[in-house]
Amino acid sequence: MINILIADDHTMFVDGMESILTGESDLVVVGRSYDGPSVIEFLKDHEVDLVLLDVNLPGMNGIEVCKEISLNYANVKVLAISMFNEESFVSEILNNGAKGYILKNTGREELLKAIRTVAKNDSYFSKDVTETIMKSLMNQRKASSKAVSSIPKLSRREKEVLRLIAQEFTTQEIADNLYISLKTVESHRSSLLSKLNARNSVGLVRIALENNLLD
Amino acid sequence: MINILIADDHTMFVDGMESILTGESDLVVVGRSYDGPSVIEFLKDHEVDLVLLDVNLPGMNGIEVCKEISLNYANVKVLAISMFNEESFVSEILNNGAKGYILKNTGREELLKAIRTVAKNDSYFSKDVTETIMKSLMNQRKASSKAVSSIPKLSRREKEVLRLIAQEFTTQEIADNLYISLKTVESHRSSLLSKLNARNSVGLVRIALENNLLD
DNA sequence: AAAAAACTTCGGGTAAACCCCCAAAAAAAA
DNA sequence: TTTTTTTTGGGGGTTTACCCGAAGTTTTTT
16 A cells, blocks of 8 residues: 655646546555645655655745655655656756656556556656656767867956947947957957857857856 | 536646536536647537636647637637746737636636636636736836837748857858848848847847747 | 966958848738 | 738948957966
């Protein structure tokens, strides 16, 4: 018998899941929570095997809740559920102790399978989520081998100029703003083009935005 | 007796709503659709009073579906349901004939009330949604004077030109690439600057990247 | 401390971007 | 069908961006 706590603030969802689970003889829903803190509260004085946890929970984020559970209630398994197949959500909650991650468009059969798999302390991910994780792993290699290293350091002045270029100021306006000559600013522009390997200021700004050079 | 079609691609959700509705003697769920086109298909040969329509539907957008319904099936009422309390969603679907808009965290009682209200051809909005609409009405003054976030639609050609600008091509190169005159490309550039409210191509690209206009 | 490298500062000249005016054919929307 | 938007393009002009070169200053390396 698997004791389940459903933690989701969307009433219809909770109803949907409960209607699926009540038909199964080995599963029993022992509680519902509509926000993060009440999940922790519930675990204090109830026997729970598995938490069906919405990643986007009000009050206390699903990720925080998951962290708390895996720290203080190690025997409680967490199956994360979310609307979004977002790489950031998936990796973050997995790093905080969730054993599985499924999407809310998951069907009845898959939901049951996921619950029973996670209850046995195995991992379960829906097909879409697996794809997302794979993609992010693929991109990590590309990113680390190509993009990162190829950006030289920009000097203080160059960064200032770049920031103003990105704000659509003209060279003359930048010169006035920095109290230097038009020609000096043009020189900085030229260095930027060369350093960032761009053909024009559009490329400058695109590269700057892609690499967070404006912070 | 109110005949209801549920249009949502999230299985659990549909289960949840159905479990709520089956308990009511005056409501009957006559069908389920998991994408836009099948809603239209279903209406062709079934008697439906009300569609519970997810705004974010795959295949054919919920807004498109709603438009289609109000054009060809005027006697079918639409109650829009969404995860998001977004002003853009709310106003757009209301402009396309939806009679009500509720969020997915709506409880059992409110869902039933909303259905019965809309079925009587009255309007229904959840409290949060009403607030959103009010806020947007308040902000309309500001928005019209400043034109902050509302981005006008770009034509096919404009998007092509914008994409090439973002790739650092010159006007002449863009003209060669698209087999049109230099002057034509300049004309498109000018429209882009005006539409996106930018001073130069740097602004164009920054706005394009910030608003995912290049996909 | 001396040499090398990088940074900041400018001038002159050319190519590109941007601006104003305009207008007709084609396509899409009302 | 009528109206609006889009796509196409021209003439002519101003402003801006970019290229080549160079000198003095600061920082880093040897």
